[in-house]
Amino acid sequence: MISIKDTELLRSQAWIDGQWVDSRSGDTITVTNPADGSTVGSVPSLSAEESREAIAAADKAFAQWRSRTAKERSTSLMKWYDLMMAHQEDLAVILTSEQGKPLAEAKGEIAYGAAFVQWFAEEAKRIYGDTIPSASSDQRILVIRQPVGVCAAVTPWNFPAAMITRKAAPALAAGCTMVVKPASQTPLTALALAELARRAEIPAGVLNVVTGSAAVIGKELTSSSTVRKLSFTGSTEVGRQLMAECAGTVKKVSLELGGNAPFIVFDDADLDKAVQGAMISKYRNSGQTCVCANRLFVQSGVYDEFSNRLVAEVEKLKVGSGLEAGVQQGPLIDRVALEKVAHHIDDALSRGASLLSGGKPHALGGTFFQPTVLANVTADMSVAVDETFGPVAPLIRFEDEKDVVRMANDTQYGLAAYFYARDVGRIFRVAESLEYGMVGINTGLISTEVAPFGGVKQSGIGREGSRYGMDEYVEMKYLCLAGIDY
Numbered sequence: 417m418i419s420i421k422d423t424e425l426l427r428s429q430a431w432i433d434g435q436w437v438d439s440r441s442g443d444t445i446t447v448t449n450p451a452d453g454s455t456v457g458s459v460p461s462l463s464a465e466e467s468r469e470a471i472a473a474a475d476k477a478f479a480q481w482r483s484r485t486a487k488e489r490s491t492s493l494m495k496w497y498d499l500m501m502a503h504q505e506d507l508a509v510i511l512t513s514e515q516g517k518p519l520a521e522a523k524g525e526i527a528y529g530a531a532f533v534q535w536f537a538e539e540a541k542r543i544y545g546d547t548i549p550s551a552s553s554d555q556r557i558l559v560i561r562q563p564v565g566v567c568a569a570v571t572p573w574n575f576p577a578a579m580i581t582r583k584a585a586p587a588l589a590a591g592c593t594m595v596v597k598p599a600s601q602t603p604l605t606a607l608a609l610a611e612l613a614r615r616a617e618i619p620a621g622v623l624n625v626v627t628g629s630a631a632v633i634g635k636e637l638t639s640s641s642t643v644r645k646l647s648f649t650g651s652t653e654v655g656r657q658l659m660a661e662c663a664g665t666v667k668k669v670s671l672e673l674g675g676n677a678p679f680i681v682f683d684d685a686d687l688d689k690a691v692q693g694a695m696i697s698k699y700r701n702s703g704q705t706c707v708c709a710n711r712l713f714v715q716s717g718v719y720d721e722f723s724n725r726l727v728a729e730v731e732k733l734k735v736g737s738g739l740e741a742g743v744q745q746g747p748l749i750d751r752v753a754l755e756k757v758a759h760h761i762d763d764a765l766s767r768g769a770s771l772l773s774g775g776k777p778h779a780l781g782g783t784f785f786q787p788t789v790l791a792n793v794t795a796d797m798s799v800a801v802d803e804t805f806g807p808v809a810p811l812i813r814f815e816d817e818k819d820v821v822r823m824a825n826d827t828q829y830g831l832a833a834y835f836y837a838r839d840v841g842r843i844f845r846v847a848e849s850l851e852y853g854m855v856g857i858n859t860g861l862i863s864t865e866v867a868p869f870g871g872v873k874q875s876g877i878g879r880e881g882s883r884y885g886m887d888e889y890v891e892m893k894y895l896c897l898a899g900i901d902y
C-alpha cells in the first residue's frame with residue numbers, strides 16, 4: 417500500500433468522457449512496484465469497443481473545446497499546472513511506486529512534466545497566422561492555424577508523467593482533444609494526472625485515459641478515421657508498426673523513438689564537468705532514458721584519467737528502492753530489461769571488453785543491477801550497437817576527431833548526442849557534423865520544455881516542447897480571398 421496525503425489521486429478506473437469507468441468484462445491489469453514486486457494497484461483492461469467509446473467522447477468534446485477562446489483554454493491548462501505542482505509530492509510517490517526511479521528524480525519529473533503544461537498554456541495564446549503578399553491585386557492570402565482534431569497518445573513507462581504532458585498540453589492548448597494510452601506498467605501516474613485535469617475543470621471528453629492491452633487499444637487508435645493524429649514515445653520497433661498502421665487513415669504522426677547517444681570526451685575537455693555530465697546522462701533513471709549516453713567515446717590523451725574518475729563516481733552511487741532516502745539508482749523496470757543489460761555486458765566481455773566496475777545483478781535481488789563501467793569496448797559490440805536502456809557505461813577509445821564523428825554517426829538512430837571540448841572551432845565542426853536531433857555541448861542534461869526535443873533517422877519524426885511543439889497539433893489552412901478590386 418502506498419502512502420500519499422490525497423488518496424483520491426490513486427485511481428483504479430479508466431477516465432472516459434468525464435467518468436471513471438471499469439471494463440465491462442471486469443478484466444484488470446495489476447500494477448506492481450519494480451523494487452519489490454508488491455502490488456501498487458490495478459486498472460481496467462478495456463475492450464476495443466470501450467476504446468472506441470473514448471474516441472467518440474473525444475470527438476464529441478472537440479467542437480466545444482476548439483471553440484473556446486485561446487485564453488480560456490490557457491486558463492484551464494494553468495489550473496492543471498497549479499494542481500500538479502500542488503500535488504508534486506503525492507504524484508512523485510505514485511510514480512516511484514510503479515516505475516522505480518528515486519523519489520527525487522520522480523519529483524523532478526513531475527516538475528518537468530508540469531512545465532510543459534505551463535509552457536503550452538502560455539503558447540495557446542500565440543497560435544498566430546500569416547498574411548502573404550498576393551500575386552494579384554484582387555486577392556489577399558491568409559494562413560490560419562487550426563487544431564488537428566482528435567489526437568491519440570501512446571506513452572512509455574520510463575517517464576510516466578512527462579511523456580503524457582509533453583503531448584497532451586500542446587494538443588489541448590491548440591484546441592484538440594485526446595485519448596491517452598499509458599504504458600501498462602505505469603498507468604497510475606496517468607490516471608492521477610487525469611484526476612487533476614478533472615479538478616482543473618477540463619471538460620468531459622477533452623482528455624481521456626484508456627488502459628489495457630496495447631495491441632487492442634493501439635489498433636483502435638491507429639485505424640480510427642476520427643483520430644487525426646498519433647503521437648508515440650517508445651521503442652523504434654513499435655513506432656514503425658504504429659506508423660504503418662496509421663498509413664491506412666493517413667494520420668499525422670509524431671514519433672519519439674529509441675536512441676544510441678554518443679557521449680564524446682575530447683582531449684581538451686574539462687574532465688570534472690565531463691564526468692559529472694556522464695553521470696547524469698548515463699545513470700539518470702538507471703539508464704532507462706532514450707537520451708541516455710549509450711556509447712562513451714574518450715580520446716586517448718584523457719582516456720585513463722576519465723575512466724578512473726568515472727569509476728570513482730559510479731562506485732559512490734547508492735542503489736535501492738526509490739522510496740528510500742538517499743537512493744540514486746532504483747531497480748530496472750522488469751526482468752526483460754535486466755536480461756538485456758546482462759546480455760550486453762556478457763557479449764562485450766566475451767569479445768574483449770574489460771570490467772572496471774559492477775557488471776552483475778545487484779545483491780538486493782529482483783531487478784536491481786550494479787551500476788557498471790566497461791573499458792576497451794569496440795563499436796561492433798551489442799552494447800555499442802543497440803540501446804542498452806540500463807546502467808552500463810561502455811568506454812570506447814578514439815584518436816581522431818573525424819574518426820569519432822564517423823563512429824558516432826554510424827547508427828540507425830539520431831536522437832541525442834553529447835560532447836565535451838573547449839576549442840571553439842572543434843565545437844562548431846563537431847556539433848554541425850553530428851547527425852542527431854539534439855546535441856549537448858559540455859552538458860549531459862538537455863531536457864527542458866523550452867527547447868525542441870526529437871530525433872532524426874530512425875529515432876523519430878517531429879518535435880516536442882518549445883514553440884515548435886505546437887506545430888504537431890495544428891494544421892495550416894490557406895485562405896484565398898478574392899474580389900478585392902472594384
Ligand SMILES: NC(=O)C1=CN([C@@H]2O[C@H](COP(=O)(O)OP(=O)(O)OC[C@H]3O[C@@H](n4cnc5c(N)ncnc54)[C@H](OP(=O)(O)O)[C@@H]3O)[C@@H](O)[C@H]2O)C=CC1
Nearest residue numbers: 571572598599600630634650651654672673674706803805
Ligand atoms: N524512446 C523511449 O523513450 C523509449 C524507448 N524504449 C525502448 O524500447 C525497449 C522496449 O521497451 P518497451 O516498454 O517494450 O517499449 P514499447 O515501445 O513496447 O512500449 C511503449 C508504449 O507502446 C505501447 N505498445 C506496445 N506495443 C504496442 C502496439 N502493438 N500497439 C500500440 N501500442 C503498443 C506500450 O503499451 P504496453 O505497456 O501496454 O505494452 C507502451 O505504452 C526499451 O528497452 C528501450 O530500448 C522503451 C520505452 C521508452
Ligand SMILES: O=C(O)CCCC(=O)O
Nearest residue numbers: 574575649705706707863
Ligand atoms: O526517454 C524518453 O523518451 C524521454 C526522455 C526524457 C527527457 O525528456 O529527458
